[in-house]
Amino acid sequence: MRSATSLAPWQVSTGGIAGLILSIGLARFAYTPLLPLMQQQAGLGDAMGGTLAAINYAGYMSGALLAALIDDPRWRSRLYFWGMLLGLVATALMPIAPQSAPHLALWAISRYLGGLSGAAGMLLGSGLVLGFLMRAGRRPELGVHFLGLGLGIVVSALGAMAMDRLALDWAGHWWGFVLVGLPLLAITWWWRPPVPPPAAAALAAGAPSPRWMRWMIAGYFCAGWGFVISATFTVAIVERQPLLHGQGPWAWLLVGLAATPAVFLWDRVARRTGDLNALLTAFALQIVSVVLPALSGSLAAALTGALLYGATFIGLVSLTLALVGRRSPGNPGKAMARLTLSYGVAQVTAPALAGAMAQASGSYLASLWLTAAVLTAGMLIMWRLRGLERRGEV
Structure with missing residues (x-):
């Protein structure tokens, strides 16, 4: 069992950033550079493209509500990692659809699960990482953790451009992002924050x-x-x-x-x-x-x-x-x-x-x-x- 002192602050910060890249950069933002390709090759229309994005944010809102209801620090920690795993699953669900026609139900499920993953990375992950830094005597710099948002966009853009050069179809692009997500999931797991202690006294009114x-x-x-x-x-x-x-x-x-x-x-x-x-x-x-x-x-x-x-x-x-x-x-x-x-x-x-x-x-x-x-x-x-x-x- 890991103790709170077994990981350096930079490791926990890196794990949190990797979680944001996975849950936001891949599970959510990879859809943006791949949308035109899916419209060209998979028969995805403008209206359904916007609807799938809306479903993703419905998943995010559901995850935010769930995170607000969970007070037990052990469950917050568990749900955080499950959310990261869900981000990889959501990414893998996109290319499973048949190549001959749009598979809207499967895509909708993927986007909803990707939204849940994003909420885990943004809300649960941020709280766990910043809480660890405070307990370690480090001033929690919010900007360091949110580097993962910008880096997630960079990874999704560079990944799409690299797979374009390989002449992959839309499904191949998604499978490529699944491969990118595997090491990110490993980093998030190994450098995840330890379970925080129970909440202390209430804050000032x-x-x-x-x-x-x-x-x-x-x-x-x-x-x-x-x-x-x-x-x-x-x-x-x-x-x-x-x-x-x-x-x-x-x-x-x-x-x-x-x-x-x-x-x-x-x-x-x-x-x-x-x-x-x-x-x-x-x-x-x-x-x-x-x-x-x-x-x-x-x-x-x-x-x-x-x-x-x-x-x-x-x-x-x-x-x-x-x-x-x-x-x-x-x-x-x-x-x-x-x-x-x-x-x-x-x-x-x-x-x-x-x-x-x-x-x-x-x-x-x-x-x-x-x-x-x-x-x-x-x-x-x-x-x-x-x-x-x-x-x-x-």
């Missing part, structure tokens, strides 16, 4: 005002809408441009490269300007990332948009959760869970609507403008929150 919290939940919904549209359709949007065919994976790679250091950068911005000003800036830049490909079909617009999107979506998540956690010292987990559900509602509704709009119109242009409008609403909400703070209504 304190919570933001209900009014402030309602506005923040609404703003986080807008952030979730902006995240999921680009996360699901970035590659497909680029591939639809006649002059950009074949360049989609490069745009997705840029998203990952920009996202990897973004948490550190936004933390520095927040320290200098304040949390809400940093959130305002992140929303504004994400609006630009959505509007650029809507205004221009050039490669420069597509790649600049991808770069800005990657640099902002993780910042919106980390800044918001950190702010609400600090404002809710009595029970930060409950406050974060409410935000996660708001974010999740956007993740379920947005891709399904965007896919249906794209199928009806033949392009993603209307979806991009709708997303820009939702993000603008989020920016206005941050202005409202800043006004409440100035009047002391927090």
Whole structure:
């Protein structure tokens, strides 16, 4: 039996990062660069492509609710590793479908299980890793753990590009990601955090005002809408441009490269300007990332948009959760869970609507403008929150 001192902090951090790459990068994000290929070769339509993404986020919300109900640290640890195993299973289910026609039921099951895995990596894994670091006397740097999100995008993009060079079909791409996931699962298992001790005394009381919290939940919904549209359709949007065919994976790679250091950068911005000003800036830049490909079909617009999107979506998540956690010292987990559900509602509704709009119109242009409008609403909400703070209504 391992003791808490048998693993170095860097090993536990690496194991957590590997878990995020597996549960988010493969079980969720591999679908993004492979969506155009599945549309070409497997008969997957725009509407069903968006619906499958929505099913993935329904799985994520289910996992978030389950994680919020589990208090026993032993069960949290077990469910974390089971979630990682589920991510590999979800990835393997995709290519099992018959090659002659879409196998929507199996794909839907895969996407739902992939969502459960993502919740395990993001919620259970993050808590276990950060808890271990605190018990080890290390200041838990949230940014280090969330490097796994950006790296997961990089792995999914580079993997798709490498398998394109091997001329693999859509199913071969998925099997390739299964092979990539095997060593990640092993690292996650061997360097998993030890079971934490029972919870200590309750934290000090304190919570933001209900009014402030309602506005923040609404703003986080807008952030979730902006995240999921680009996360699901970035590659497909680029591939639809006649002059950009074949360049989609490069745009997705840029998203990952920009996202990897973004948490550190936004933390520095927040320290200098304040949390809400940093959130305002992140929303504004994400609006630009959505509007650029809507205004221009050039490669420069597509790649600049991808770069800005990657640099902002993780910042919106980390800044918001950190702010609400600090404002809710009595029970930060409950406050974060409410935000996660708001974010999740956007993740379920947005891709399904965007896919249906794209199928009806033949392009993603209307979806991009709708997303820009939702993000603008989020920016206005941050202005409202800043006004409440100035009047002391927090």
